[in-house]
Amino acid sequence: MDIPPVVPPGRMRALPRTVLGLPDGWLLRHWEPYDAPALVASGTDPDIQRWNRTGRFTEARAEERIARYRANWEAEEAAIWAIAPEAGGLPVGLIGLADLDLAGGSGEILYWLMPAGRGSGTMVGATDRVSRWAFEELGLHRLRITHSVANPASCRIAEKAGFPLEGTMRGALLHADGWHDEHxxxxxxxxxxxxx
Incomplete structure (x- = not known):
């Protein structure tokens, strides 16, 4: 017996690329070419570089990456938002869904924040908002967050956003300083x- 896909092909592509509101003067919007300086800045932040594998960006490479975010939405491979001030200005962070298995109904949330966005609870709200979009609009069944066991800040974000710890994956991700166990x-x- 064939099992129908949890999210039918074409559903994500047909969804509007909406702005998602957050409390406290922030919103989630799609990356635009003029946001390239924010990606360039993320490549110089030691915490982002330590816990994420984004690499460093030139302005041209950042613009290419932003174009890829749009293409990945159309290809139903990822949905990436900028965390930006509601009043306008450059993003202070990134959040999105990647490693999508639409037929199987799952995906992984990834995120990072520049210092200007840290410590305010913004990422907890953003994680919850993207999760609700993924469940209610896209139709996924399961979302996961993975992070190095040496990164307690990500652990707190995940748990506060309703993602209980399920276990530890040994030697699961290669960081610049070697293999890390991942929660x-x-x-x-x-x-x-x-x-x-």
Whole structure:
């Protein structure tokens, strides 16, 4: 017996590339070519470079990456938003869904924040908002967050956003300083909504 796909082909591509509101003067919007300086800056932030494998950007490479974000949405491979001030200005962070398995109904949330966005709870709200979009609009069943066990800030974000710890994956990701064990957190569509 064939199992139908959880998210039918074409569904994501047909969804509008919406702006997602957040509290406290922030929003999630799509990356634009004029946001390239924010990606360039992310490549010089030691914490982003330590915990993410984004690499360094020239202005031209940043513009290429932003174009790829748009192409990945159209190809139904990823959905990436900029975390930006509601009043306008360059993004202070990135959040999105990657490693999408639409037929199987799952994906992985990835994120980073520049110092200007840290410490305010913005990433918890952004993670919850993208999760609700993924479940309610896109139709996924399961989302996961993975991070180095040496990164307790990501652990707190995941748990506060309704992603309980499921376990540790040994030697799961190669960082600049070697192989790291990774925590695996997950949230299901059927889990109770997060209260902030």
């Amino acid at each position: 695996l957190h997950a949230r299901l569509r059927t889990d109770r909504p997060v209260r902030h």
